[in-house]
Amino acid sequence: MRVAIIGAGLAGLSAACHLAKSGHQITVYEASGGPGGRAGTVGGEYVIDDGPTVLTMVELVEEAVSAAGSRLSDLVELIRVDPAYKAFFSDGKTFDGDGRISVHADTEAMRDEIKRLAGENEADAYLRFVAHLAKLYEVEFPNFIDRNFNSPLSVLRPAGAFYSLLRLKGFNRLDQVVSSYFQDQRLRRIFSFQALYAGLSPLKALGIYAVIAYMDSVKGVWFPRGGMNRIPLAMETAAKAAGVRFEYGSRVERLVRTGNAVRGIELSGRRFVEADVVIATADRPLFDQAALPNERIPARLRYAEYSPSAFLMLLGTNEPSPSAFAHHNIFFGAPWKESFEALLERGQLMRDPSVLVSLPTLTDPALAPPGKGIVYALEPVPNLSGKVDWLSERERVRNAMLDRLQAWGVLSDPSAIASETTIDPLDWLDRGMALGTPFSVSHRFFQSGPFRAPNQDPRFSNLLWAGSSTVPGVGIPMVLTSGKLAAKRVMAMGARP
Ligand SMILES: Cc1cc2nc3c(=O)[nH]c(=O)nc-3n(C[C@H](O)[C@H](O)[C@H](O)COP(=O)(O)OP(=O)(O)OC[C@H]3O[C@@H](n4cnc5c(N)ncnc54)[C@H](O)[C@@H]3O)c2cc1C
Incomplete structure (x- = not known):
């Protein structure tokens, strides 16, 4: 054919x-x-990704490449990103000394990190949580993700898998499932914010979406050398x-x-x-x-209902990436519930947004000229069904992002910027994406x-x-x-x- x-x-x-x-x-x-x-790149002197940055489940790339008869390792060098993330917790604009957590995919390393920051009980809870996620993934991936459905009723078959999901609290609320393991608010955020990748508030998503945390925080994150x-x-x-x-x-x-x-x-x-x-x-x-x-x-x-969109700021800088950070950093804004209500219900920008900041030059310095760096900052923003007028707001959103990057110490000064690209929902719409969101x-x-x-x-x-x-x-x-x-x-x- x-x-x-x-x-x-x-x-x-x-x-x-x-x-x-x-x-x-x-x-x-x-x-x-x-x-x-x-999964593209803004080319030039700096090789800057302008799409996905958190690469998980590399076995799926391997599977596709081997189906075509090649070996992935012959075609690209994959580097394990450890820690998978560094999370920073804010009380407005400053970060307290104890307010950062490295998320390691290695279970023992992560257990130690949690013990150091939140005590023995939370560290034990983490081991139970990982066991829960592993079971959820084993049921969910083959039966509900990697599967062709021919009718809505097929979700009930095989019945065993459906009941396993029920037993694993897949249909309870995600935040309740995560909170049943952790007392520490920071850990609750770290293991539930991934619902946003699915376009959902962690406070409203179902427990089945905990598998996303399994894919990045437990199975690990990779980076292909070269971008x-x-x-x-x-x-x-x-x-x-x-x-x-x-x-x-x-x-x-x-x-x-x-x-x-x-x-x-x-x-x-x-x-x-x-x-x-x-x-x-x-x-x-x-x-x-x-x-x-x-x-x-x-x-x-x-x-x-379409997912929220993203405001992206991509910088080539005249300074190396600061080593106090990790490849992927999540700066959590102080409000939580209020942020998701603004973003997902009222169609407004978050007052104190949570932002993903990736510094790929920490893993692969050759992406930038010698001694220079790259900053990739992603702020979740409403899609075009929301209330933001991007023609008048984009400059303000850009300036606020630059201020934040400086306040966090990611960027020393705007004069260190050698190249700058921003992408907002109107740009995503121009690229053919409905309601200006790349997340469908x-x-x-x-x-x-x-x-x-x-x-x-x-x-x-x-x-x-x-x-x-x-x-x-x-x-x-x-x-x-x-x-x-x-x-x-x-x-x-x-x-x-
Ligand atoms: C900013 C951003 C951050 C992201 N972060 C992550 C992340 O960290 N981790 C993660 O796992 N995912 C992430 N994602 C999501 C992930 O990148 C996408 O889900 C995935 O790349 C989409 O792939 P696709 O093949 O479905 O669509 P696309 O990549 O959009 O491919 C569709 C292709 O079709 C072409 N095309 C369109 N119309 C036509 C036409 N009429 N004729 C011919 N060709 C056409 C387009 O040019 C395009 O090349 C992110 C996405 C974005 C944008």
């Missing part, structure tokens, strides 16, 4: 790798000039070596249909390419509007698993979806899995007589 994959982001690359040895003829059509999509874009480049190399064709600068304008099947794709310049199966990974629903203009946007996308539809329970827009399009027999708008969802591990799940569907189609 001729399989056309739309998009060379991580989802499209994963589908390409998993199909590379299937005997089908695979071509990837990518609008931009190279692989990576959101995050090395991951898509490695996957592209593996897919190409196995015969996958890539056409860059090829925007798919339309999906061409006959009845309930897609006959092929129309590229810019009105070039038509026939395909037996199409896997589309572009962000929905803006892609649907453009490529299927006579179709109604599926209700699961039209009425969905949120992971509320009824927008997850079999309730999320399915990867087999119900309207067309040979149209599949992968990427953050479909199952299993947002983030590198999820979109890599989505590519694999779409590839499985193609292989099942190919097996039909």
